[in-house]
Amino acid sequence: MLKALWNGVILAQSDRCKTVEGNYYFPPDTVNREYFKESKTHTNCFWKGEASYYDIEVDGKINKDGAWYYPNPKEKAKNIQNYVAFYPRVQIES
Template identity: 40%
Template sequence: MKAVLNGTVIAEAPQDELIKIEGNWYFPPSSVNSELLVESPTPYTCPWKGECQYFTVRDGDTLLQDRAWSYPTPYPTAFERVGKDFSNYVAFWKEVQVVD
């Protein structure tokens, strides 16, 4: 599967390496082009997953605020709920399309 923004592939991995949480596909960290992501200062803590790290996504000269996120150190109970360790896996939102 691929995370694509205006024809640019931001992340790519086989579906069996992704994790689906609450309707969002999370890509393994090694599959993400980190040059296209910039850490965002936006704070958020999910009640069951833990502290979130948002990213701004680069689209050429345009920066799309908070269009990607991950959980660097999820709560241990979140691993039980999801069934896998999803630390640093990255999910995408809005303009970034996840396709087969």
């Protein structure tokens, strides 16, 4: 079971994570949404498509663009559609 932790809070927890390019992607139904706010940031990956980002807020502290996901990925990345990954500022533990 993997956990994503930041600022003393479990942001996501799952035994169904997928690993892509060294990042753990958590299923959307395992993410604690109360700490996530949509960001205006978007980036593009040549094989996964356009990524959307979340700001993470815990106890008044903000982790800007601390998580990302692919709402409409390209065909090769369909297996991670809407799964959430985290930047290294968020600790991943087993």
